[in-house]
Each structure stands twice: as structure tokens, then as C-alpha cells.
Amino acid sequence: MPPIASVDVPASSANLGSGFDCFATALSLKLRAELWHGDEAGIVLNARGEGAPGDDAPADDNLLIRAFREGLRASAAPGASSWRLEISSMIPAARGLGSSAAAIVAGVVLGAAVGRRAVDADELLSMASAMEGHPDNVAAALYGGFTVAVADAERVTLRRFRAPEAWIPVAFIPQHESRTNDMRAALPAMVAHAAAARQAGRSALLATAIMTSDAGLLRSAMTDELHQPYRLPHMLGSHELIDLAYERGAAGACLSGAGPTVLAICDSPMNAHAVEKAWNASGVPGMATRLRFDTSGAKLVAADQDLTRRRAPM
Numbered sequence: 032m033p034p035i036a037s038v039d040v041p042a043s044s045a046n047l048g049s050g051f052d053c054f055a056t057a058l059s060l061k062l063r064a065e066l067w068h069g070d071e072a073g074i075v076l077n078a079r080g081e082g083a084p085g086d087d088a089p090a091d092d093n094l095l096i097r098a099f100r101e102g103l104r105a106s107a108a109p110g111a112s113s114w115r116l117e118i119s120s121m122i123p124a125a126r127g128l129g130s131s132a133a134a135i136v137a138g139v140v141l142g143a144a145v146g147r148r149a150v151d152a153d154e155l156l157s158m159a160s161a162m163e164g165h166p167d168n169v170a171a172a173l174y175g176g177f178t179v180a181v182a183d184a185e186r187v188t189l190r191r192f193r194a195p196e197a198w199i200p201v202a203f204i205p206q207h208e209s210r211t212n213d214m215r216a217a218l219p220a221m222v223a224h225a226a227a228a229r230q231a232g233r234s235a236l237l238a239t240a241i242m243t244s245d246a247g248l249l250r251s252a253m254t255d256e257l258h259q260p261y262r263l264p265h266m267l268g269s270h271e272l273i274d275l276a277y278e279r280g281a282a283g284a285c286l287s288g289a290g291p292t293v294l295a296i297c298d299s300p301m302n303a304h305a306v307e308k309a310w311n312a313s314g315v316p317g318m319a320t321r322l323r324f325d326t327s328g329a330k331l332v333a334a335d336q337d338l339t340r341r342r343a344p345m
Contacts, residue, residue: 036141036144036332040136041172043055043132044058045171045288046258048249048253048285049253050237053166055167055177056324057172057175057325058200058323062130064095065117066144067117069112074116077116078119081121094135099116099138102146105139109147120133123204127291128287129168131211132172135162139155139158143155160180175325175326175327177193178190179192192238194326201297201307202293202322204292205266205292205317207291211288215289217261230256233255237252249283250282253284258286271313271315280302
């Protein structure tokens with residue numbers, strides 16, 4: 032018998048270049064969550080794989096379970112039900128690849144899938160953003176492609192861009208972890224007006240580069256003055272990896288999220304291979320891997336296909 036519903040959610044790379052707290056892209060590493068009827072009242076979670084949300088934490092502290100409950104509430108699901116969540120993940124935790132965002136998106140999507148009320152994608156995005164604290168990672172995880180998401184007091188404004196076909200993402204995933212809260216603490220309370228103005232211009236360039244598939248704009252568009260200069264000194268080898276990516280022909284390179292993963296965007300297989308090879312030979316503990324841009328976002332499959340059509344975010 033198949034699960035009641037399952038969802039595949041991609042990894043995400045946020046703070047993309049100059050797009051601090053707004054630009055992100057979805058990547059081909061995935062978290063899969065399956066929803067089954069449970070044997071006892073409440074919610075049981077079984078997790079496996081690198082970066083899978085732990086099943087040893089209390090249910091009230093588990094991010095995916097909390098998100099699942101939010102989805103249940105939003106969809107007016109019956110109370111006092113028995114559920115089992117089976118989770119497997121390829122997304123490393125605490126590396127700047129959106130593992131928490133993927134868990135949140137998986138939870139709200141599955142919770143919303145089984146209630147009496149249809150929940151649209153914009154509402155799912157608002158719920159997920161509120162839980163994550165910012166919208167960039169969850170937007171890319173929900174919708175796929177490149178996204179720009181800006182939250183104000185009342186709503187999240189989002190636009191999605193198709194990933195240029197010739198662009199190839201290469202990631203270097205270090206062995207050491209980096210906690211988002213710690214990296215937030217490294218940021219200054221204020222930045223110079225001139226730096227903010229340059230960042231705004233580069234962010235406009237980044238949107239232009241993506242919309243026009245102009246990789247020649249990426250080096251300037253992915254230069255950052257708001258977070259990378261303050262975070263890179265805390266990360267072994269990440270600054271050197273960015274420099275090495277440009278030496279080997281990357282069109283753009285930056286920290287992924289709050290780091291320590293480094294993301295390079297290459298515009299040819301030859302350059303992607305050169306960056307991957309140089310990174311793996313760099314001596315920095317970790318692994319370089321060529322990925323793909325995920326174009327579909329969170330994909331819901333349910334035993335009830337009408338339910339799938341009503342509730343899938345894409």
C-alpha cells in the first residue's frame with residue numbers, strides 16, 4: 032500500500048551573491064517525506080540520511096513536525112489523528128543548503144494535503160516563511176528555479192525565474208558545520224550607505240543576468256558587501272575556494288546561504304569540471320560536487336490524485 036502522500040523538496044542556496052535575504056536558487060539535492068497512517072495517536076517521525084531532521088528530539092521541538100502541524104491547522108484537518116512521517120534526506124545540515132527550509136516546506140505541504148480545506152501556494156509560502164524567519168530559502172524550495180522573495184508586514188512578494196539552461200551549479204560542501212544563528216551574530220548592526228547602494232545595483236544586475244541568461248554579468252552581480260566579508264573569516268578555506276573558482280573559469284561564486292558551502296555557477300561543462308577538480312584538489316576538508324538547478328520545487332504525490340491537483344504548490 033502506498034503512503035497517503037509524499038513530497039520531494041529540493042535543497043536551496045540563499046543569499047545568492049548580492050541577493051542577501053532575498054535571492055535563492057533550488058538545487059538537485061532532495062529531502063523526501065512520506066506520510067502514513069500511524070499505529071497510535073499523535074505524530075511519529077522516522078528519519079534517515081544526511082541532514083534528516085532528527086527523530087530523537089521531542090515532537091514540539093522537531094521542525095518538520097511543527098511545520099506538519101501548521102499545515103494540518105491551515106487545512107482544517109481532523110484532530111486526534113494518528114500519523115507516521117518517514118523522512119530521508121540528501122541535504123547536509125548546517126552547511127548553508129537549506130536543510131531546515133526543506134524540512135519546513137515538506138511539513139506544511141504534507142499537512143495541507145490531508146485537510147478539508149485547500150491551501151494555496153501563497154499561503155504555504157507565508158506559513159513556511161514565518162517558521163523559517165525569512166522567505167528566501169523556502170521560496171526556492173517551494174517553487175524551484177531562481178526566486179526573489181521579499182517579506183513585509185502583511186505578505187511575501189515573490190517572483191520566480193527559470194534557470195538558464197547553460198548554467199551549471201558546482202558546490203563545495205565542507206566537513207565542518209556552520210550554524211545560521213552564529214553567522215547572523217557575525218553581521219554588523221549597520222553598513223555604510225555607499226555599500227548598500229552598490230549592493231542594490233548588483234542585485235538588479237543579478238536579476239538581469241538570470242532573466243537574460245547573461246553569465247558575463249555574474250561576477251559583478253554576485254559580489255557581496257553585506258554578509259560575506261563578515262562571515263568568511265570564520266570559515267576555513269571558503270574565501271580561497273571562491274577565488275579558486277574564478278581562477279578556473281566560474282562565471283560567479285559565493286557563499287551558499289550562511290555558509291560554509293561555496294556555490295559556483297559555470298556557463299560550460301568544461302569550466303564546471305575545472306572548478307570541481309580544483310576544489311577537490313584544494314586540500315580543504317570536504318567534497319566538491321556538480322549539481323543541477325531544480326526547476327520544479329516541492330513535488331507532492333498523493334494516493335488521491337484529485338488531492339494532488341488541488342494542493343501541489345507547482
